[in-house]
Amino acid sequence: MDPHAAGAPPPQDDKHLEDLVRQQLLALGEDPAREGLIRTPARVARSLRYLTSGYDQDLDALLNNAIFQAEGADEMVVVRNIEFYSQCEHHMLPFIGRAHVAYLPDGKIVGLSKIPRIVDMFARRLQVQERMTVQVANAIMDVLAPKGVGVILEARHYCMMMRGVQKQDSSTTTSCMLGRFKSDAKTRSEFLDLTSRRSSF
Numbered sequence: 013m014d015p016h017a018a019g020a021p022p023p024q025d026d027k028h029l030e031d032l033v034r035q036q037l038l039a040l041g042e043d044p045a046r047e048g049l050i051r052t053p054a055r056v057a058r059s060l061r062y063l064t065s066g067y068d069q070d071l072d073a074l075l076n077n078a079i080f081q082a083e084g085a086d087e088m089v090v091v092r093n094i095e096f097y098s099q100c101e102h103h104m105l106p107f108i109g110r111a112h113v114a115y116l117p118d119g120k121i122v123g124l125s126k127i128p129r130i131v132d133m134f135a136r137r138l139q140v141q142e143r144m145t146v147q148v149a150n151a152i153m154d155v156l157a158p159k160g161v162g163v164i165l166e167a168r169h170y171c172m173m174m175r176g177v178q179k180q181d182s183s184t185t186t187s188c189m190l191g192r193f194k195s196d197a198k199t200r201s202e203f204l205d206l207t208s209r210r211s212s213f
């Protein structure tokens with residue numbers, strides 16, 4: 013289902029990863045033996061492992077039976093402002109932002125806390141924002157078979173802010189609309205309305 017699953021990194025091989033970070037420090041003209049850097053390869057390896065832990069996650073295990081029958085639940089469910097932290101696959105620099113996720117149930121609903129977990133699962137990989145948006149939408153489509161799914165991601169890309177064009181204030185918005193969210197303008201605009209509204213609490 014996930015095109016990245018096959019290319020997932022091998023299980024824990026952190027000595028190798030630590031060596032690579034040490035090599036990287038050397039290539040940058042640093043001294044990996046100096047006090048401030050001595051434990052850096054281990055820290056970076058652990059950090060990278062965490063930041064890419066989404067590769068090892070399995071959607072079914074993550075949902076852990078939190079899918080419920082809910083006959084008659086046919087109103088839009090929206091979880092908005094889900095913060096996420098990912099890294100662009102082009103520069104391995106962070107892109108961080110917020111996700112807004114909605115679906116129109118068709119007899120099945122999912123525990124609300126699972127939606128941010130699905131977002132995290134796809135954020136904790138080397139990503140492009142466009143693909144991550146589609147992956148989140150497809151995952152919800154697959155597990156709930158709802159009448160429709162809408163996903164909007166807004167993010168700031170550090171590769172654009174710290175280097176390259178150095179645009180600190182620009183943000184990137186991507187969206188994926190499936191089913192009713194694609195075919196029905198009213199559903200889509202209800203979603204867009206709900207996501208742009210300021211929180212009242």
Ligand code: ZN
Nearest residue numbers: 100102103171
């Ligand atoms: Zn980038």
